[in-house]
Amino acid sequence: MWFALLLRRLAALPKRALRVLWRALKASGRGLRAAWRGLRAPAGRLGVQVAATALALTATLAAGWFLVPGAGPAWSFGTEPSPEAEEAPLVLTPENAPAAGLPAETGPVGDTTTGAPTESATSPAAGGATDLDSWAQNLAALGIPQRALVAYGRAELVSAVENPGCNLPWTTLAGIGATETNHGTTGGNSIQSDGTTMTEIIGSGYSEMGPMQFLPSTWENWKADGDKDGVYNPHDIDDAVTAAANYLCHGGRDLTTPSGWYEAVHSYNPRDDYVQKVFDRADEYGRKSTV
Template sequence: MWFATLLRRIAALPRLALKALRRSPRLLWRAVKATPRALRLGAKGVWRGTKATGRGLRAAYRGLRAPAGRLSVQVVLTVLALAGALAAGWLVVPGAGPAWSFGTEPTPEAAETPLALSPEGALDAAPAPGLPADTTPVGDILDPTEAATESPTSAATSPAGPTSLDAWAADLSDLGIPQRALVAYGRGELVSAAQNPGCNLSWTTLAGIGATETTHGTIDGNQIQADGTTLTDIIGPIHGEWGPMQFLPSTWEHWKADGDGDGESDPHDIDDAVTAAANYLCHDNRDMSRPDGWYAALWSYNPRDDYVKKVFDRADEYGRKSTT
């Protein structure tokens, strides 16, 4: 059955082909007749589009000539220029810029804690040492011959001494050092000149240590009172260091001193603490006028390169500012 149907369809193929050939010219003729009309319609569409584009351009031109349009152009050009500059900068130096521009917040630096007076350490692989500017306090300076006959305490607490030191400290108020602390540093140099005549210790070094340790006894809102003691005791948070010069308790017991002649040795009294620090720096016959002697003394006070550099920078600054 299906085979017979297939044969009939095959036999009908020539007839269908002839019929399609007869209809093709008609279809072709219709297409040819329709072509001009399509072209005319396409041309009209193009013309209308061109006219619409022209009207849009003229409207845009009029808008740009208006004050608001000119301002808009300036804003757009500025934004594009800034974006281009930032993109170029990122391509040239991808790692440049603040941390927030890369989606990370900078880690806040930890607060600087007081640095303790440490036992003497070895001087291994030390960097090139330095010496603070050579300055001498104005006022009564002990003559070398007087140092052998006059006691340190009487020299430091004589009536002329404090008066001269007060005037000298007042003249150096631009250093940013509390006047009472500056008096203690000046007295420390005078006392050290008598107790350690070959040490040549300058007040600038003592001030550099005081600045680095406790900001001259003013750390955490503290202050030096008229009698030289701090308003509240300064106790180090790590090792329990004492006072404005931050002595370890065991070190203070060995080097404690009475710098103001009141009969007491108090690490929280800046006069006593500065005198003890001077004796510590000058022990082992150190000469602080020599770079290697200065560095060895500060390294023994606290064997850390960053510590020695901080003290040097601050002492040098005090020395330069006090002589200009």
């Protein structure tokens, strides 16, 4: 029916219009034949594949945008990603030093006349509940694991004998331990009763070792046996903290002076942002422990 109607309408057209229409149809036919020949050529087939791939990719992205609107990059929503906040500039100067905090214990450790520390009832290695254990329990609000806090306090006492004049506070050791490995708990780790970490902590940059993150070469120079078990183990917090204390105090430094404290921590890791982090944490521990 529709075909007969189309023929009648075509017949009603003037001859000149029919000739124009016929030429247009012939031109369209030639265009279609040329396109077909082009598509059969290698270049044509490649073009079709590229176009099909582009259409498929566009359709996939569009479908993903509609199904999961938040899955695309920020620019696809007309918004620019917010830049990460830059770390605050260093505000610490050699004229500042963190609060020292409550001393771990007032009594001497070992024989102060010879300078060689010995085991005593206040040493964690002596076993059982000790004065250091009670001291650490009283500072539980600081959020430092008790076993780590005992190691920091004991290292202060031992350092007072082995490094006279250094005046190293446990808060500085705790500030470094917090900055390096969150007191040996980074990555879900923990410190066991014997002072060793549950699994060895190895840094990703330079194979730093243990809760205080000693470089292998630095450990060889400064290794210590903090718990007197005959083993020098960087993964034992007692050994690592004692070695860190010796390192910080070498060269006759006095850590009660701002410049001496700054120089010591800066030598541990010569970066201003690192020194600032240690300062902030050590100062916080010092202030909270004396409240």
